Structures are given as C-alpha cells and as structure tokens.
Amino acid sequence: MHSTSSKNRTHRAARAAAAVVAGALALSLTACGGDDKDGGKEDGGSGKESASTVTLPKLDGETLEVAAVWTGTEQANFKKVLAEFEKRTGATVKFVPAQDPIINFLGSKVAGGQPPDIAMLPQPGAIKQAVDKKWAKPLGAEALKELQENYSQGWQDIGKVDGKQYGVYYKAANKSLIWYNAKAFENAGAAEPKTWDELLTTAQTVYDSGVTPFSVGGADGWTLTDWFENIYLSQAGPEKYDQLAKHEIKWTDPSVKDALTALAQVWGKKDYVAGGAKGALQTDFPTSVTQTFTGGDQPKAAMVYEGDFAQVNITQAKADVGTDAKVFPFPTVGDTAPVVSGGDAAVILEDSKAAQALATFLASPDAATIQAKLGGYLSPNKSVDNAAYPNEVQRRMAKALIDAGDDFRFDMSDQAPQAFGGTPGKGEWKALQDFLKNPSDVAGTQQKLEADAAAAYGN
Structure with missing residues (x-):
C-alpha cells in the first residue's frame, strides 16, 4: 500500500526532496561529536517534563492485550509506556509476544476466538491484510484527532486502507x-x-x-531486504522504487539487476563479510551489531548496516553512541542518498472504549515521549519534544525524520504482501539469503524474486 502523497508526488519533486532530506541528514549526523551528557536529565536535556496533552477515560477493571514481535529491551521499554496508560486509566494491559510473520500469529489467535485487542503491525501490507480479513477496526474520533494534530499527512496515509484510518504509526x-x-x-x-x-x-x-569490513545479520532476511532497498532507491530513483513496491514492474527489470550487481560488490567480495556468507547466514541482527562493537580494536567487523534502532544493541555491547559507535548516512549509489523509513503501527482488532483509548494514547506525544527518553526509538509524532531523546545523535536523527515531513519512502518489503516481503524462509527474505550465499547468480535471483512476487501479488 502507498500513501496518497507518494502517489501524487512527481518523480522530479521526490528526487529533489530526497536530496534535501539526505543532505540534511548527512550534515546532522557528521556534526555529531559524541554522546550528549546532559541527556541524562529526566527529559533528555531540556530540564523540564513534557506536559500531559491527551485526556483518557477511566477504565477501572478493563483488561487489554497488545501483541507485538518486540523482544528484549524494545519490549521492556514499550511495557513502560503501557504501564503509564494503566496508571492514568486504571486498566490492565498485558503484552503478548508474537512471532513473525505476525499476520499468521494473529490468524491463529482469531481462529481460536482470542485475538489481542491491539496488534503492532510492522508492515502497511500487514495492515491491508488485517483489513481484508475483516480483523482490523477503524480508529475512532479521539484517536483520529490525535493523529491529525501530531502526524504529517504521509505518516497518516500509510496507516489507511481505502481511505479509512486503521493504523497509528507509533514507532x-x-x-x-x-x-x-x-x-x-x-x-x-x-x-x-x-x-x-x-x-x-x-x-x-x-x-x-x-579488520573485516562488514557485519551482516543474514539469519534475519529483513536486514538483507533493507540493504537492497537503499541501493535500489538511490540507484533507480523514487519512481521506479514505487513501481517495484507495487509490482508494476517485474523483478527481472534491468534496474533490479543493477542493484543486485552493486550489492554483490560487498557480499561477493572475499573476506569482506564477517564469517563469510555461511557465518553471516547464522548471525541474527542483534549479534551483527554487538560483534561490531566488542573485541576492543579488533572487532569481528568495522561496520554494520541498519537503522537507528541498532542503538539498543550498541548499548548492550557496552559501547557509547557518538564516541565508540559512530554513524553515517547510507552512501549515494545513484543521484541521491536514499531515505528509507520503516515503522510499527497500532491496529485495533477488538473494538472497545479501552482499545480506542489506548490507540489514542499511542497517537499522543505523551506515550512517545516516554519511550523516546529510554533510547533506541524514534517517533514520527512531530509533537514530541526533541529534547526527550537521550543523546545528541538520536536527537539529530529524530529532527531529520520530522523535518522530512512526507518526503520519505517506506520500506519496500513492508509494503509487499506478507508472503513475499515478510515471511522467514520465503519470498524476498529467502531469495536474498540465497543471493548472499551465491552473489554471482544475479539472473537466477531475479527469476526467483519475480516468481515469488507474482504469486504473492496475484499478477
């Protein structure tokens, strides 16, 4: 699914906007000298608490379940947000750990008559599937009000299906x-x-x-799709990116060949990937990060590609963001540096006053501010005080995200049907894992990607 704004922007405007955002991001990241020590203040540096802005009903005795695939620190930090909702409303909220692909997990819950009240869905494609299956319920007036006040149109639009709002992009x-x-x-x-x-x-x-140049978390296929998407967006441009995301052009297109050929310059170079292809395919994402920042001046690898959320794992490696661990924007492969975004949306499955209240809370700056202070998190909510983020690197990332407004491209695999873009051992994840194993097989990889995409998209 695409945002309305993505559909309406012209190729030239999108390129120009991407160039501006990428330039601003590059400037902001390279300007970061180190971890900002005043981030230890309760509000991340401003010395004041954010005022409560959202009114919530009393829900004494109500019980809610929220399902998400989050684990470890990410899950623990989100539970603190849920605890604040409990404190304000009197409701009890249970976190339900889900497995990928979450649509399959939810399907079993729905079939058993026990769907969670809210699910955090990591793909617009998954939101559409939940709507098509008649699981998802539209947001009510209060949640819509918070969304309209706090989110750019682009972030609202990617939570819509057929013009109706179902998702709150909390993360x-x-x-x-x-x-x-x-x-x-x-x-x-x-x-x-x-x-x-x-x-x-x-x-x-x-x-x-x-030192080995790159650490790659190939056991998790989504990290490999992210590599491809950044190269493809920069090299082929936003217009073709949108077309491939909707399967309006085939994966056998020459633009895909070009991107895979570039990717092979890293994945196929002998000894450029920690552990080689075999080792990378046994390395999950958290390990790919931590092994880059442990081992003193002889780490297993010098670089690891992934999003801002890698900070959680960097911290687990006992490295300081901004000093031990630094960051630069994904390099320009074509005309402009890529700006790829992802996210997780709260979607109501069991409609109730309590579920609508929680969706409203998650759309407010109150909820996002709590998790922003804990680190390893970015909110698309433009009403969150930038000072809430705990270090200067993260504040600049957050500012770049908000300043981008609607000028971003959402993760391509997350826009695809789950069977193609979001299922372990299948579709794009599996094809790129096989490509990591054999980066010389560009044509074969394209054929496999196209066959799987055609089956998943139904065209």
Missing part, C-alpha cells in the same frame, strides 16, 4: 544508516564515505588494516 525507523566502530576506523585511517565507490574504498582500507 518509526530511519533505515538509511551505517554504524561503524570508531576505533577500527581510526586505526585504519578510514574516512566516512559519501558515495558507494567511497564506501568500497573505505572497506578496502579497513580490510588492509586487518
């Missing part, structure tokens, strides 16, 4: 970042690259210093 992600071990770069004399060719030069410089 956003900047998925166009590469994190690096500052000490490994310093020892190698490596510089932050701005273009794809410079990235390859930087990788060789790091390799020559005795």
Whole structure:
C-alpha cells in the first residue's frame, strides 16, 4: 500500500526532496561529536517534563492485550509506556509476544476466538491484510484527532486502507544508516564515505588494516531486504522504487539487476563479510551489531548496516553512541542518498472504549515521549519534544525524520504482501539469503524474486 502523497508526488519533486532530506541528514549526523551528557536529565536535556496533552477515560477493571514481535529491551521499554496508560486509566494491559510473520500469529489467535485487542503491525501490507480479513477496526474520533494534530499527512496515509484510518504509526525507523566502530576506523585511517565507490574504498582500507569490513545479520532476511532497498532507491530513483513496491514492474527489470550487481560488490567480495556468507547466514541482527562493537580494536567487523534502532544493541555491547559507535548516512549509489523509513503501527482488532483509548494514547506525544527518553526509538509524532531523546545523535536523527515531513519512502518489503516481503524462509527474505550465499547468480535471483512476487501479488 502507498500513501496518497507518494502517489501524487512527481518523480522530479521526490528526487529533489530526497536530496534535501539526505543532505540534511548527512550534515546532522557528521556534526555529531559524541554522546550528549546532559541527556541524562529526566527529559533528555531540556530540564523540564513534557506536559500531559491527551485526556483518557477511566477504565477501572478493563483488561487489554497488545501483541507485538518486540523482544528484549524494545519490549521492556514499550511495557513502560503501557504501564503509564494503566496508571492514568486504571486498566490492565498485558503484552503478548508474537512471532513473525505476525499476520499468521494473529490468524491463529482469531481462529481460536482470542485475538489481542491491539496488534503492532510492522508492515502497511500487514495492515491491508488485517483489513481484508475483516480483523482490523477503524480508529475512532479521539484517536483520529490525535493523529491529525501530531502526524504529517504521509505518516497518516500509510496507516489507511481505502481511505479509512486503521493504523497509528507509533514507532518509526530511519533505515538509511551505517554504524561503524570508531576505533577500527581510526586505526585504519578510514574516512566516512559519501558515495558507494567511497564506501568500497573505505572497506578496502579497513580490510588492509586487518579488520573485516562488514557485519551482516543474514539469519534475519529483513536486514538483507533493507540493504537492497537503499541501493535500489538511490540507484533507480523514487519512481521506479514505487513501481517495484507495487509490482508494476517485474523483478527481472534491468534496474533490479543493477542493484543486485552493486550489492554483490560487498557480499561477493572475499573476506569482506564477517564469517563469510555461511557465518553471516547464522548471525541474527542483534549479534551483527554487538560483534561490531566488542573485541576492543579488533572487532569481528568495522561496520554494520541498519537503522537507528541498532542503538539498543550498541548499548548492550557496552559501547557509547557518538564516541565508540559512530554513524553515517547510507552512501549515494545513484543521484541521491536514499531515505528509507520503516515503522510499527497500532491496529485495533477488538473494538472497545479501552482499545480506542489506548490507540489514542499511542497517537499522543505523551506515550512517545516516554519511550523516546529510554533510547533506541524514534517517533514520527512531530509533537514530541526533541529534547526527550537521550543523546545528541538520536536527537539529530529524530529532527531529520520530522523535518522530512512526507518526503520519505517506506520500506519496500513492508509494503509487499506478507508472503513475499515478510515471511522467514520465503519470498524476498529467502531469495536474498540465497543471493548472499551465491552473489554471482544475479539472473537466477531475479527469476526467483519475480516468481515469488507474482504469486504473492496475484499478477
């Protein structure tokens, strides 16, 4: 599914906007000198608490279930948001751990007559499927009011199906970042690259210093789709990106060949990926991050690609964001640097006063501010005080996200039917895992991607 704004923007305008956003992001990230120590204040640096802005009903005795695939720190931090809702309303909220793909998990719950009240869906495609299956319920007037006050039109639109609002994008992600071990770069004399060719030069410089350039979490297929999407958006441009996302052009298109060929310059280069292809395919996303920031000045890899949420895992590696761990925007492969976003939307499955109240709370700056202070999180809610974020790197990322307004492209695989873009061992995830194993097979990978896409999209 596409936002209305994405449909209506012209190719030239989208390119220009992407260039502006990418430039601002590059400037903001490279300007970050280190972790801002005043972020230890309760509000992340401003010295004042954000005022409560949303009115919630009393819900004493009400019980709600919220399902999400979040684990570890991410889950623990979200539970603190739910605890505040409980405190304000008197309701009891239970977090239900879900498995990927969440649509399958929800299907079993619905079939058993026990759907959660709200599900946090990580794909617009999943929202559409929930609506098509008549599981999802539209948002009420209070939630809509919060959305309209606090979100850009683009973030509202990607939560809509057939013009009706079903999703509240509570969590956003900047998925166009590469994190690096500052000490490994310093020892190698490596510089932050701005273009794809410079990235390859930087990788060789790091390799020559005795450190493997890249860590890749290939056990999780979604990390591989994110690699592809950044290259494709920058190289092929926003218009083709939108067409491929809707399967209006085939995966056998020459533009896909070009992107896979570029990707093979990293994945196919001997000893450029920690553990080789076999090791990468056994490495999950959290490990791909932590192994980049442990081992002193001899980490398993110097760089790891992924979004702002990698900060949670960097912290688990006991590295400081902004000093030990630094970041640069995903390099320009074509005309402009890519700006790829992702996110998780709250969708009501069991309509009730309590469920609508929780959706309203999650659309408010009150909820997002709580999790913003805890780190490893970005909100598309433009009413969240930027000072709530705990360090300068994250504040600048949040500002770049809000300043982008509607000028972003949502994660392509998340827009696809779940069977193609969001299922372990199937579709795009599996095809790119196979490509990581054999990056010379560009044509075969394209054929497999097209066959799976045609089956999933029904065209």
